[in-house]
Amino acid sequence: MPTLLYAVARNPALPPELLGQLIDRLPAADEELACALAERPDLDPGQVRLLAERFEDAAVRLAERGLLPVGDVDPLARPRVALVLLDEGRGDPAWARLFARDPDELVRERLASAVGLPDEVADLLAVDESDDVVAVLGHCTGRPDLLARLAAHPAAQVRRAAAANEATPAELLTALLDDPEVMVREQAAAHPTTPGSAAARLVGDHMMIRQALATHPGLPAEPYRRLAGDEIPWVRSNLARNPGIDAALMSRLAEDDGYDVRRSLAHNPAIPFDLLARLAAAVRIGSTLLPRIAAATPAELRALAAVPEPRVRVLVAEHRALPTDLRDRLAADPDASVVKSVAPHPGLSGAQLATVLDRFGTKVATAVTRNPGTPTALLDRIATTPPTPVKALRTLAAHPNASPAALTACLASPDHRTAEAAAANPALPVAVMAELATR
Numbered sequence: 001m002p003t004l005l006y007a008v009a010r011n012p013a014l015p016p017e018l019l020g021q022l023i024d025r026l027p028a029a030d031e032e033l034a035c036a037l038a039e040r041p042d043l044d045p046g047q048v049r050l051l052a053e054r055f056e057d058a059a060v061r062l063a064e065r066g067l068l069p070v071g072d073v074d075p076l077a078r079p080r081v082a083l084v085l086l087d088e089g090r091g092d093p094a095w096a097r098l099f100a101r102d103p104d105e106l107v108r109e110r111l112a113s114a115v116g117l118p119d120e121v122a123d124l125l126a127v128d129e130s131d132d133v134v135a136v137l138g139h140c141t142g143r144p145d146l147l148a149r150l151a152a153h154p155a156a157q158v159r160r161a162a163a164a165n166e167a168t169p170a171e172l173l174t175a176l177l178d179d180p181e182v183m184v185r186e187q188a189a190a191h192p193t194t195p196g197s198a199a200a201r202l203v204g205d206h207m208m209i210r211q212a213l214a215t216h217p218g219l220p221a222e223p224y225r226r227l228a229g230d231e232i233p234w235v236r237s238n239l240a241r242n243p244g245i246d247a248a249l250m251s252r253l254a255e256d257d258g259y260d261v262r263r264s265l266a267h268n269p270a271i272p273f274d275l276l277a278r279l280a281a282a283v284r285i286g287s288t289l290l291p292r293i294a295a296a297t298p299a300e301l302r303a304l305a306a307v308p309e310p311r312v313r314v315l316v317a318e319h320r321a322l323p324t325d326l327r328d329r330l331a332a333d334p335d336a337s338v339v340k341s342v343a344p345h346p347g348l349s350g351a352q353l354a355t356v357l358d359r360f361g362t363k364v365a366t367a368v369t370r371n372p373g374t375p376t377a378l379l380d381r382i383a384t385t386p387p388t389p390v391k392a393l394r395t396l397a398a399h400p401n402a403s404p405a406a407l408t409a410c411l412a413s414p415d416h417r418t419a420e421a422a423a424a425n426p427a428l429p430v431a432v433m434a435e436l437a438t439r
Contacts, residue, residue, distance in 0.1 A: 233258030
């Protein structure tokens with residue numbers, strides 16, 4: 001039952017009087033419920049102050065949401081909250097100087113990740129006794145001069161952090177390619193700003209470095225060809241996702257039966273459609289919108305939807321902005337897997353969804369409940385026609401068109417995720433919310 005109470009606390013339709021009762025009756029140790037309440041958009045200033053005073057985790061969340069006034073925060077008593085405000089640019093800059101000398105290493109780590117640190121504070125953190133603190137600074141600072149210092153730091157984890165920072169200049173990354181530590185060279189090899197001609201010299205290096213190098217979008221053609229013949233499938237799988245490889249190399253990888261190589265290739269945003277169609281018929285891709293499908297033109301989508309292989313049509317059916325005629329054609333497809341993929345499309349009418357359910361029953365029930373426009377009557381039909389798939393009932397419990405009767409039934413479900421979704425649904429009757437809130 002406590003988990004249902006947390007779900008009720010998140011319910012957008014919770015009446016003000018019930019919200020007030022929940023806050024007034026909060027047990028002193030129930031930080032989880034306080035955090036659920038801290039997410040609400042309808043808290044008044046008094047409720048915000050009460051939650052923040054009694055629960056530190058809730059105070060952190062309220063600060064993250066911009067609801068906590070700076071004047072209400074004592075940095076010595078609540079350093080975590082003060083650090084959030086600093087990161088948002090709303091805290092007192094003097095707090096940063098205070099925290100830079102805090103004995104708690106975790107406080108200094110959190111400070112090192114803050115945006116817009118004063119230079120003197122960043123310089124102090126750069127010589128911190130804890131390599132963990134300096135590494136966080138290396139990940140987060142945008143100062144080129146500081147990155148140059150950290151790229152020469154004696155601790156490998158700090159140099160690796162500098163190699164991962166998106167602000168690190170190309171010349172520093174090139175130098176880090178020669179670092180004695182594998183993990184540093186690995187990070188520099190994967191950085192998209194590292195010049196490809198420089199990174200290419202690591203093509204014969206350690207396996208972890210080759211795996212990272214395979215993701216680099218700007219290598220010359222020859223290193224890519226060498227990586228395509230690498231003995232480690234993980235390297236070839238990373239390469240298969242890389243939009244920087246050419247069509248000839250993609251064709252080669254399409255014949256690679258190494259673990260996950262062909263499936264990764266299907267996710268390459270630059271893959272030609274003919275190759276993608278071949279892969280769909282040979283590899284289990286799953287229900288997902290592939291990058292190449294997401295970027296396709298209407299004409300390209302229509303051409304793929306006309307392919308006889310249903311697994312190719314499934315890829316098109318995952319697109320949620322299909323032309324109306326194409327969407328309707330896929331909804332009438334003879335293959336259940338295609339219809340299952342298109343059923344959540346928000347443009348389908350209630351009549352079309354009913355026809356889909358008539359044709360394929362439980363095979364598409366979950367997909368129909370995922371459609372935001374599914375009518376209440378159709379949701380009730382799914383809920384009361386056994387066997388109702390667990391996933392269908394779970395999605396139905398969160399649906400905006402779910403009926404009060406269906407939601408009440410979902411509350412009694414042995415699946416706790418279904419019951420929680422129903423308790424958080426705005427369509428839940430107020431009387432039921434009140435009962436859950438007062439148990």
